[in-house]
Amino acid sequence: MSLSNKLYIENINHKYKDGRYILDDISFSIKEGETVTILGPSGIGKTTLFNIIAGIIVPSSGKIFIDDKDYTGKTGVVSYMPQKDLLLPYRTSYENISLPLEIKAEKKEIIKDKILKYSDEFEITNLLNKYPSKLSGGEKKRVELLRTYMMSGSLMLLDEPFSALDYITRHKMYKWFNKIKSELKLTCLIITHDIDEALILSDKIYILNQKPANIVKEFKIENKDILSLEVIEIKKQILEILK
Ligand SMILES: Nc1ncnc2c1ncn2[C@@H]1O[C@H](COP(=O)(O)OP(=O)(O)O)[C@@H](O)[C@H]1O
Ligand SMILES: [Mg+2]
Structure with missing residues (x-):
């Protein structure tokens, strides 16, 4: 294990209680500043792996290290955005974003400073007083992402993160x-x-496939230009593996 790993996943295996074997000996690492994507078909076990890394599920075996510390089965260490990260409809964008800070019992003024510090960057300053029902798909995502960042x-x-959006909005995002x-x-x-x-956002892609995965x-x-010959060639190889 290298010291500069932000995340290190060591020999993760997972079987659900019904005996179904989902993940088979998954190991990989992420370095500081890197974006890594786990790419795989629906039903393969991606969300299961996500929940294990977030500490929500304890794996049948294996370990999760963050900054070289064992955080297997512990929540509250990573900022995470689940597949269906819904904004609470009765809270404004601001009140949704403040949730993780409220849970940490941060003071009101500190919460305000933190949210205002980042709202321009997340392009949501004009949306802070709006309720989720008044936001477009892309706007909701930016609010969800700032809420996640506030963890x-x-x-x-x-x-x-962007699956629910239409093609054009997704590419803008x-x-x-x-x-x-x-x-x-x-x-x-x-x-x-x-x-x-995966191709546009990542430095590295791991393909998750087979059952167990x-x-x-x-x-x-x-x-990162998905129309370059180099990337088209990688895309062909990925399609070949996943077909
Ligand atoms: N709590 C659970 N108990 C039993 N099986 C589950 C549970 N959660 C998910 N599964 C099964 O594990 C497999 C992988 O699911 P999931 O991790 O959600 O895949 P993905 O995110 O890649 O679509 C699926 O067959 C799913 O039905
Ligand atoms: Mg999933």
């Missing part, structure tokens, strides 16, 4: 998210079934 973990864990990631120097683990999303291949992405 203040040093790793952002995102499960299918990718561009915006890449900018935010470098400005805030985020370290991210993204979980998705969307190949383009394991990492069958790893790709380093140096060029």
Whole structure:
């Protein structure tokens, strides 16, 4: 294990109580500042792995290290956005974003300072007093992402973050998210079934496949232009593996 790993997943195996064997010996690492994507088809075990890394599920065996400390089965360390991260309808954007800070019993003024410090960057300053029903899909996502960021973990864990959006909005969000990631120097683990999303957002892609699931291949992405020949070639290889 290298000392500079933000996250290190060591030999994770998981069987649900019904005896179904879902994850088979998953190991990988993420370095500080990197964005890594776990890409795999629906039903393969991505959300199960997400819940294990977030500490919500204790794996049958294996360990989760964050900054070289064993956090297996412990919540509250990473900032995470679940697959269906719904905004509370009776709270404004501001009140939704403040939730993780309220849970930590932060003072009202500190909460306000923190939210206002980032609301421009997340392009939601004009949305803070609106209720979720008045927001577009992309606006809701930006509010959800700031709420996640307010959990203040040093790793952002995102499960299918942009899947619910239409094609054009999704691609606008990718561009915006890449900018935010470098400005805030985020370290991210993204979980998705969307190949383009993985190619555009990540430094590295791990392909999760087979039943029980394991990492069958790893790709380093140096060029983020999905229309470049280099990336099209990687896309072909990924499609070949997942077909
Ligand atoms: N709590 C659970 N108990 C038993 N099986 C589960 C549970 N949660 C998920 N599964 C099963 O585990 C498999 C992987 O699910 P999931 O991790 O949600 O996959 P993905 O996120 O890749 O679509 C699926 O077959 C699903 O039905
Ligand atoms: Mg899932």
